[in-house]
Amino acid sequence: MKYNAIGLISAMYEPNGTFGSLLARRSLATLPFGARYRMIDFPLSSMVDAGITTVGVIAPYYYRSLIDHLESGRSWNLDKREGGLYIMPGTVFGTKNPQARFLVGDLVRNSRIFRNYNTDYVVFADTSCVMNADMNKILENHVKSGCQATLLYKKGKIRSEVVNTINFNVGSDGRIKEFLDSYDKTNNVFLGIFVVNRTCLMEILNAYSVFKNTDFIDLLIENFPKLTINACEYNEYAERIDSVYDYYNVNMGLMDESISQTNLFCDERPIMTKVQDEVPCLYIGNAKVRNSIVASGCVIRGEVENSIIFRSVHIAEGSVVRNSIIMQHGEIGRNAVLSDVILDKYVTIGEGKSLKGSSSSPTIVEKGTNI
């Protein structure tokens, strides 16, 4: 470990954009992404790749899929005798603040981890971004700044109209100059990752422990400018997932090899996910495939174009899948035609059925549906 830090991931964070049934029974953290990943894999892998060996994950209200995915943490080498993965029960404080990341109540109730692991820094992350962040660079930036906290951001435009992010201007000294209500005035996109000195964190938690349903990051903002807060600019590939539109387009963007191979998946900082031992993907019969990403366990006998196909999807003869995302265990019957659709897990499409969405508004089919 280069820096003495522990990690804390909020799996309860939910964007306020539209996701339809995709987030009906799961949080954004376990939304399947990129043919074999879940959103939480990105911050979790980044922390582990940076040598962080103690990571707490605050569980959301619907936590079944999270527990199923993380298991003992062994897929991220976090099944450790010292440290390792801690799944922390989160609380839902009504519907007041569904976009909360780190509620004070959750942090206080689980504060044992900050006391037992006497580290200098705590790295916080939500699961809103697709990126392969070098956490050591962010920590280095934080340490050099001498500030009490550091927020990670990138310059640019947000794809979605629906935005729920922290907006701030950055001064010439690299520190945050002011927090603003709206993003329009800054063009600085918060990436859901921030670092706080542990002593500073404990002071704030002690002072605000009764404000259980306040988001910790709002306390940082509230206490500004009493606190010194640094902003670390991120120049590499990072995409926020704030809506279905983002989800669909960022998935489709993976077909660009320069993104997926150079920026997201690299040998130095591998993105790890739950190990699933599947047979290699089989293309047989009259299979035709172009410009697609396909996971293991699939048997493809039909036509696939511009699509993301997750594990163990069966695509029967004569069927056509275009511009679509098919999650795990999808069954596409003979001569079915799908275009611009997102099929959640375990969806069966009957023989000859046709389903069509549009690229601006892909049709979403709920988990387990038979059509």
Place this chain on the structure above:
Amino acid sequence: MKKKECIAMLLAGGQGTRLKALTNEIAKPAVSFFGKYRIIDFSLSNCVNSGIDTVGVLIQYRPMVLNRYIGSGEAWDLDKSDGGVHILPPYATQNGGAWYEGTADAIYHNIDFVNSYSPEYIVILSGDHLYKMNYSKMLDFHKEKKADLTVSVMEVPMAEASRFGIMSIDGDRRITEFAEKPAQPKSNLASMGIYIFTWKTLEKALLADHEDPKSEHDFGKNIIPGLLASKSQVFAYPFRGYWKDIGTVDSYYEAHFDILKENPEFDLYNDNFKIRSGASSLYPAHIIGSKASVSRSVVCNGAIVKGKVVNSVIGCGARVEEGAEIVDSILLPDCSVGKNSKLIHSIVNEDSVVPSGTVFGSSEEVMIFSEGGKK
């Protein structure tokens, strides 16, 4: 140590010279198979699927890749506190050290290991066969016959019988005669190299064999003929199903295409008897490019296919660049085939780099492209 009724010993130390360049740098059981597997996966998975949770893996020749691959045995759920997988290399003692000098000698040097589990029975396996088998059924047969040794056999075409160890049996399936690669075979029952011994019998035989200066310390040449000569209870267990020795380049190559058939006899895509693999989980899903075409092939995680792939196996992390054509070929993990190259009827070794514009392969024989060192 907790007593086990039956443990397995897997002979994985062989060099496998018949696989030519594929075993230049790694032991035969560690050779990649069907894109994401390694040959040892089949024996290890058979053990686990048969309820055998304690396996000794005897290693000797270039074990680095094999050791790393097996690791803690987690991929086969063999990371156990009361058993699991154990790597057993040759070792030194007060009297100096020695290599394993034969298959029987390898087990002889690990008698203490076997005894630490006090098993009634021991399964001896070789790590270079492609098959799915529930050893517990063979063990039931062994117990029913009150056998000292049970050899698993299968019927082979009479014309090919002289390539195998051939067993003659009586009406009770008792083995009456054993001939290694006979010119004039008396039966078509071939030994599959899978043995179940009653451990006390084998232990005695190994101790005696060790003292015999003329012995080659080999199961096929010494131990089994010795038990037959001493009128021990030796039976032949009939196996039906797909079985292939994949220890030669031709049979290794053919086996891949046996699996690629429609309704194959050896079905990896059947969940009832899953073959597990310790392949890296760090590869992303594979990418098929916008100008690519893939037909009747398998493609593994991490592969990037931009060219044309016909009737081939594309291993984990392998790259096929634009304009390249891969026909009737096997790309092992992490190799790459450059732009406009043409590969026919060939195998590209792990990590090898086929330069752009290369034309390689012949319909006459299976050729191996092996250039560039291992990672």
